[in-house]
Amino acid sequence: MAHIESAKSPSSLTLSPRERLLRKINDESDLPTLGAAIAKVVEITSSGEDSVSKLAHFILADVGLTQKILRLSNTVQYRTTSGAAVTTISRSIFLLGFDTVKTSAMAMLLVDFFKDKAQAVSVRKELVRSLCASIIGREMSQRGRFPDGEEAAVAALFKNIGRVLVASFDHQLYSQIQKVSEGAESTSDEASLLLLGCSFERFGEMALQEWKIPDAIVQSMGPLANGEQKKVTHRNDWLKQVASFSDSLADLVMSGKHKSPGYANVLLKKFGKALEIDLKTMDAMLVRVEAETLQLAKSMNISLAMDNPELDELHHTSALPSEFLMKSEELVSAQESDRYPSGKPLNARDLLLAGVQDVTQMLASEDLRLSDLILLVLETLYTSMGFRFATVCLRDLASGRYVSRVAVGEKYADRQKGFGFPAKAEADLFHLSMSNNVDVMISDATVPKILTLLPLWHRELLPDARSFIILPLVIQKKPLGLFYADRTVTAEEGVPADETALIKTLKSQLLAAMMRGG
Template identity: 70%
Template sequence: MGYLESASSLPALPDSRLDRLLRKINEETNLPTLGIAIAKVVEITSSCEDSVAQLAHFVLSDVGLTQKILRLSNTVQYRTSSTAAVTTISRSIFLLGFNTVKTSAMAMLLVDFFKDKTQAVSVRKELVRSLCASIIGREMSQKGRFQNSEEAAIAALFKNVGRVLVASYDHLLYTQIERICDATESSYVDAAQMLLGCSFERFGEMALQSWNIPDAIVQAIAPLPNGDLQKTPLRNDWLKQVASFSDALAEIVMIGQHNAPGRIDAILQKYGQVLEIDKKALSTMLVKIEAETRQFAKSMNIMLPHGLSDTEQLKNSSGVPSEFLLKTIDPIPEQNANRYASGKPYNARDLLLAGMQDVTQMLASEDLQLNDLILLVLETLYSSMGFRFATVCLRDVTSGRYTSRIAVGENYASRQKGFNFTVKSEADLFHLAMSNNVDVMISDASVPKIRNLLPLWYQEILPDAGSFMILPLVVQKKPLGFFYADRAVAEEDGVSAEETTMIKTLKSQLLTAMMRGTKIAAHV
């Protein structure tokens, strides 16, 4: 009697198991937050003018996510020939690429949410498979015949989400399905259908729909039709093919090519023609994908196997495969420096220097966008000096007002709206700084002489600012705007002469780009 037959003789599982599992997932306290976060990242598209700023805002709002993206940026796979560490999310986006950071952020959100479950080994295994598939999907999107096909990486990432969720929320069911497949020739589709009531893919579709993920991505993780695949002129069908291909190839990366004889040829036979990839291209891609998956997993403290064939060599004294144990990775020193009472890092000088180097590299790029450069300078000032809130305001010639274009930090969205005032000269600190082109660094904003120079609009939105900085942006005696950054406490530590020089250099680098005329007409 086969295992499948004996399984049917076991006490019947409740018919409502699927419903109960879906309800459990949807009632989980933190899961809706995960769904909202992922949906927010999906909404951030490269077609938006401020998409880089939106993505940077999203990442910076989560300290843990910020750390992981920076770790990924500083891995061997992504580091440039420069020896300077990547210390800003803006630079990470510029270095890794917008879509890579976007997909990486979603993968990291999944890992952060699920990695501490009791059944951690199974969950991490499925998560690494998902992130590997997302890397494959990204590679295919770059080679694909459809423009703006970055959704391929997202669809590939979520192709395995049903297995991740079942492993996380009903580990007994997950192991029962695994045992059936190991002991018989039954497919995961058949085993899941028998015990769960639907395939893992269908279950994943239901979960994504509850998270309000766009239909194009939900449809892309559905099973492919039976029979031979055909090259399709439809983008959505192509996404579905790429998602399935990415998941199948990720499984081979997970178990090792040496343990999957004939599987590569089978994948090529099924997908090669329709996705326009041959054996040589696939072999080259596999080498890159495996290396990148290792770096990606390492940045999230997840270790992959080293290709050892002897499973006993992969186990430690606890019997748990070592590739799925968390390994401590030394954090990036620049991001974990001790701080003064004001919040300013002890190594502010080093962080400012790294930011200057990042700006220099961006200035040398042919793809330089002024918005991206402004964001990089703003984020460098914000993180290097430990400010609470920072923004850049630019002059709008149509309305005759200074308005905040980009902001980062605490309550940035609401505070950004308040930075909107007339360019008409008035006797306040902002207009005085710009008309005289003088950098202002106030260590104690409570001093009566300073308070008397603060405009009413400022006191309404930032009544608790303890110290702040104003850096005018003036080109050929024409005020274009200014940088502003503050803390909630007085800055007793002060700003050293060397730090002041570096801050002025950062501003000068931006002014150099402005004087080049880099899309300046769109902003002033």
């Protein structure tokens, strides 16, 4: 970001509007925190087997973000294909798609940060424009000819961040720019250049540079040459074209001009050949874009009716009539349900059953990856039973140890590093569980008989564990590893027979997949 003067600098009266606003954002906001969170999501790419796990970990670490993603997963837009309630982030990623969840998470981070500002109407309008543009960008990425095209959705999301920042931190300046651009022959860019000292896009570019967003995304916010765009050979140039097109089309949607005849003439003349898009394609895309914008905004509690009544109509026109949809039981998520004193949800059985259904559907998929299935089972146990930490520990032949492969929950990264023990049989609870292939469910770990069976490494790593489960993974009498999950309080309610049966079913489903996968 441009240099911001220190406290010893000249009076703010001598600063330009742009410098004054940059100082205000730097001094009065948590934007560095927001930027770090967004940069973390951007880092999570779809390459590598652990990308789904990393994204799930990031979302699960934020209860509010978890609830919003689950709410989005359970909207009509996505529920029509499955009919079953979605209760885990793993299933959300599998159902919505990795890129959809990644972009939605970034959009939700932006909305959570900016939505409560005093200038609610203006900020909400600009945020929804950003959301809409990101959805258009994702649609375009599916048509793109470049690898890792999902970055187009991220670029489109940030294309409007300059307007969001100005509306949030200097609403008077934002209103003046809007007034000048609407009441004269000047464009919005000309008005912002006159009153702000730079374009909205340039101002947003400065913020993204401060957030350490990748250069390809930052460069995509730059202006395009006037006139008809040509096909490009470099991916970064294509990202810039898609971001500009997506933002321009989102602007038409927000204003309602996309419903007017000939709405697309200017855009198609400029971008049609370069992005290989025609009117028929654009019309079909807008049906999906409008519906998803509505659903995404509703999942984030943004009301569109007062600012954008044309979008509210989509609830009646773009979605199937409710009487045609399969009815499914609404399931309260683990984060929102009532709980026992131990933290275990009262509806644990229903959540476990939903998890079994999720695993069944994933097993039937041609895109099944064992690592994704393991994460889904682990997350189901973690959320359904109200554990604070859960991990899957598998045998490593090279080191002759059982080591944690995946973990979720409180301080999962640090605890995962320390969770491991020798494969050589010892007389402790973990080896006894695997050698006898017995599921262990401990309600009170302080009982002397239990304490004597806990190995030293466990007592040192998790000294405050008061209730836990150990589920051995054994195939043909050969121990492969185990599931472990714990709480810091005793669980006097125990685990009734119906919940135990569902937990065993989850484990059996995973073992079947492991045998099938060789």
